[in-house]
Amino acid sequence: MIYLDNAATTKMFEEGVDLYKKYACHSFFNPSAGYGEAGEIKKDIASVRRSIMKKLDVLQGDIIFTGGATESNNLAIMGSRRNGKTEYVFSMGGHPSVYNVAKELERMGFVVHFVNLQENGQIDYKHLESLLNDKTRLISVEHISNETGAVNDLKQIENLRDKLSPKALLHVDGVQSFCKLNVSLSKVHADFYTFSAHKFHGPKGVGGLYVRNINNLKSIVFGGGQEEGFRSGTENVGGIMAMGLAVEKIDVEKNLKYVKSLKEKMVSILSQDNHVHVNDFEGSPYIFSVWFEDVNAETLMRAVAGKGVIVGTGSACSSKKAGNRVLENMGFNKQQIKSHIRISFCADLNIEEVEKAGRILLETYNEIREKVL
Numbered sequence: 001m002i003y004l005d006n007a008a009t010t011k012m013f014e015e016g017v018d019l020y021k022k023y024a025c026h027s028f029f030n031p032s033a034g035y036g037e038a039g040e041i042k043k044d045i046a047s048v049r050r051s052i053m054k055k056l057d058v059l060q061g062d063i064i065f066t067g068g069a070t071e072s073n074n075l076a077i078m079g080s081r082r083n084g085k086t087e088y089v090f091s092m093g094g095h096p097s098v099y100n101v102a103k104e105l106e107r108m109g110f111v112v113h114f115v116n117l118q119e120n121g122q123i124d125y126k127h128l129e130s131l132l133n134d135k136t137r138l139i140s141v142e143h144i145s146n147e148t149g150a151v152n153d154l155k156q157i158e159n160l161r162d163k164l165s166p167k168a169l170l171h172v173d174g175v176q177s178f179c180k181l182n183v184s185l186s187k188v189h190a191d192f193y194t195f196s197a198h199k200f201h202g203p204k205g206v207g208g209l210y211v212r213n214i215n216n217l218k219s220i221v222f223g224g225g226q227e228e229g230f231r232s233g234t235e236n237v238g239g240i241m242a243m244g245l246a247v248e249k250i251d252v253e254k255n256l257k258y259v260k261s262l263k264e265k266m267v268s269i270l271s272q273d274n275h276v277h278v279n280d281f282e283g284s285p286y287i288f289s290v291w292f293e294d295v296n297a298e299t300l301m302r303a304v305a306g307k308g309v310i311v312g313t314g315s316a317c318s319s320k321k322a323g324n325r326v327l328e329n330m331g332f333n334k335q336q337i338k339s340h341i342r343i344s345f346c347a348d349l350n351i352e353e354v355e356k357a358g359r360i361l362l363e364t365y366n367e368i369r370e371k372v373l
């Protein structure tokens, strides 16, 4: 099988599974317990916090471990300080775990603005500029779109925030960028940054939220007071440790260079066919979208899966729903949207696999197209 849906999830590192097992079967103590063994676990968890801060290139702030990015996004948005301001600004490109929280805030009576996307999938910075004011409480944007790979310019967003609503907090959904792009939160002053382990070869159901100033956050889960009271519930120790292993193991720079070459190969193959449209927006090399004239993406996806090639049709979380908010906002029409697939890489793939998958995609597309035309 050639798996090209790494934006949906990735395969765990085997060493991470071994480490998980160690913390599940041997060092299985509850980190909140009073005996020495438990204290050791607390220290191990603290070392993962340090690894993550290092990867984010930041000294100041805290890491709150959560049950994954959906929870981190909810925590950042619903738990962000109520500083007397009433307006929120969200990207139209946000993952449902952000977009649906925004919709909930709207139902609660807050003023919620959505920033449109440009044709290249990045947010429209001019539109953002027009929405910010001194009532803005929180701005939430995805660093990299999980649908298209478009990379938002965080520095530009931060500068607009500083100029027009300096008290507003900035939340970045970093799920598709953490451990994939070099992220420096010393240079970009996001207040919250979300990540999820299973997107970078860690386990599912564990992730976290970077918080620059803990005074800006309130808990949304109440209980035993773990994670300094910001996320009650016994820590997923094995998951956190396996995530830490992945963070340590991944060489972002090296992988990025390599994955770029994989994307270039795939784009060069797909571009040989005039009826195939690669959305090559110079986004993240890990994710790109492409649409195939006259053919339904679901049909193509199933047909290539039958030949051992796995691709996505948009975000796994939204693939069941009709339409696609993100692509629609970028200006694609219904037919084009229906023909879109998403290809997403990881550094485990080799170039021969990518070449083979590209050929299978083109061959299969032409077989289907001949039948439908």
Ligand code: PMP
Pocket: 007, 008, 067, 068, 069, 070, 071, 095, 097, 142, 144, 145, 146, 173, 175, 176, 196, 198, 205, 207, 315, 316, 317
């Ligand atoms: N944000 C983005 C950008 C994502 O791609 C995803 C996963 N598709 C999530 C949030 C949600 O992550 P999780 O399923 O781990 O909660």
